[in-house]
Amino acid sequence: MNFAKYRQGRISPDFAWVFSLFSVLLLCYVYFFPRWADPNQNSRLDMVFAVVEDGTFQIDKYVANTVDYAKVGEHYYSDKAPGAAFLGIPLYAALRPLLETPLIGALTTRLESHRAFASTLRAEGTGVSAQKVRFAIVQVYLSFFVSALPTAALAALLFLWLRAVTPLAQPRAVIALGYGLATPVFAYANAFYGHQLAAFLLFLAFFLLARAPAQVGAMRACLVGLLLGYAFITEYPVALMAAPIGLYGLYQFWRRQQRAPFFWLVVGGAIVAAGWMAYNTAIFGGPLELGYSRSELWTEQHHTGFMSLTAPTLDAVWGITFSPFRGLFLLSPWLLWAPPGFALWRRSGVLRAEWWLTLAVVVGMFLFNASSSMWWGGFAVGPRYLLPMLPFLALPTAFVLVAWGEQLWLRLTLALSLLWSLVAVWSMTLAEQAFPSDALRNPWAEHVLPNWAVGNIARNFGTVLGLEGVWSLTPLMLLLALAAVAWRWLVPLQPREALFSKEGRSSLEIEAESGNRLMELNK
Structure with missing residues (x-):
């Protein structure tokens, strides 16, 4: 960031907020290493290794480290949607030459004699080996690009989108940070x-x-199609989200009386679909054949109803909302502000198309999860199938802050719910070296408390520095404290009157008028 220009008011204050939010979130994410011996992750990693190392999609050489595989004839393949692995292939190919250096041997030797790292290994395990270290390095590297960077960027986009609801940066930052740090x-x-x-x-x-200019170009429309298509081949259930977003795009084009963007949006989606169908045909024998149909794990669930979907059950509804097992609102009670937020949003009369889209996405994914015969998602923190819709669930909470943000009771209850969410999410996420087993009906009593009591904390950079247990979190806390001090120095530099320029506003912002109508309703 050019601080001289920032002080002169030549850089938007929003840039400082986005830069800070992105940096803090990314720091918190990458400080903790991805879980080893996670069959879900290993299934995708096996595919990446097989393609780069052996030039094949067959994971026969690596299948022993996962139970998430599809068997076709005498060969094994990843049964996961291939989008994440497809991105991982060129990334690993670029990293591979560096792994042929003596670095791996030196790192392996260090880890073998590393007391803090050894304390995180299971006694019944097979210890540290060069191949395991190589696999872990690739896992950390790919997770950074495929998960950590996109998640931090998503929170920044959430902050920017909420500009249509309020010009004030603070409430938007609260929601973005709440989404990124205080949810599963x-x-x-x-x-x-x-x-x-x-x-x-x-x-x-x-x-x-939503931020499209009056004339939507072919490149933007095609990119949207590519994004929606690739999201689907990354996680198949998000078809329930991609379809409403696509319809929202068509509505935007229709309202602008434009036909060309519709064509290019379809072209973008078709490009992804063609590649995905070719992959399915080559591996599983048909363009719409999925790996799950050849999976040897959870066969009963996969063949129940339509692709494991039946009808919503009370057990699932309770399980993904308030149960100690996988309850979203027990982990993140601040999201309970979403229902009144939807009501306030509707009452405000602004962003009607976006309201319908957000409602459709949230309800659709909730019904999907409640209808799944495997709604708990295996080893997990919270209801992981709901993760893609959580940024949309966070959007309505902005309307609560705009309408009632000046009232003390709202500030106190929101602060307490965010504090509980932060403690609950971090304590469950960091307990032990794996996510809570689906055999534990109360992971708080059977997983979180026992592991924190003995200092069994997820591996992190503090562990590499030689710090054990809770003390391994010390460097992160110090870095966050320094970031807070730096931010306190930056905040006074923001000219309040320059929060947002009226130039270059999108149609979304013009329609919303910064939430003024909503605030008028609640005076």
Whole structure:
């Protein structure tokens, strides 16, 4: 950042907020390493290794480290949606030459004799080896690009989109930080899963449509199609989100009386679909054949109903909302402000199309999760199938802050709910070296408390520095404290009257008029 220009008011204050939010979130994500021996992540990693090392999609050489595989004939393949692994292939190919240096041997030797690192290994495990270290390095590297960066960028986009609701940066930052650090998103932000990549792609598509200029160009429309298509091949259930976002785009084009963007949006999606169908045909024998149909794990669930979907059940509804097992609102009670936020948003009369889209996305994904025969998602922190829709669930909370933000009771209850969410999410995410097992019906009593009591904390950079247990969090706390001090120095530099220029506003911002109508309703 050019601080001289910033002080002169030549750089938007929003840039400082975005830069700071992105940096703090990325620091918190990458400080903690992805879980080793995670079958879900390993399934994708195996595919990356097989393609780069052996020139094949067959993961026969690596399949022993996962149970998430598809068997076709005598060969094994990843049964996961391939989007995250497709991105990982060129990334690993670029990294591979560096791994042929003596670095691996030196690092392996250090870890073998590293007391703090050894304390995180299971006694019944097989210890540290060069191959394991290489695998872990690649996992950390790929998770950074495929999950951590997109998640931090998504929170920044959330902050920018909320400009349409309020010009004030503070409430928008609260929501962006709440999303990034006080929801189950934090647990998966630096893991080689597909949820957060899909969430970023979907929200970016939504952002590009909402902030589109009066004349939508072919490149933007095609990019939106590519984003929606790639989100689908990264996590198949997000079809329930991609479809409403696509319809929202068509509505935007229709309202502008433009036909060409519709064509280019379809072209973008078709390009991704063609590549995905070719992959399915080559591996599983048909363009719409999925790896899950050949999976040897959870076969009963996969063949229940339509692709494991039946009808919503009370057990699932309770399980993904308030249960100690996987309850979202027990982990992140601040999201309970979303329902009144939806009501206030509707009452405000602004952003009607966006209101309908957000409601459709939230309800659709909730019904999907409640209808799944495997709604708990295996080893997990919270209901992980809901992760892609969480940024949309966070949007309505901005209307609560705009309408009631000056009232003391709202500030206190919101602060307390955010504090609980932060403590709950971090304590469950960081307990032990794996996410809570689905065999534990109360992970708080059976997983979180026992592991924190003995200092069994997820591996992190503090561990590498030789710090054990809770003390391994000390460097992160110091870095965050320094960031807070730096931010206190930056905040006074922001000219309040220059929060937002009226030039170059998108149609979204013009329609919303910065939430003024909502505030008028609640005076």
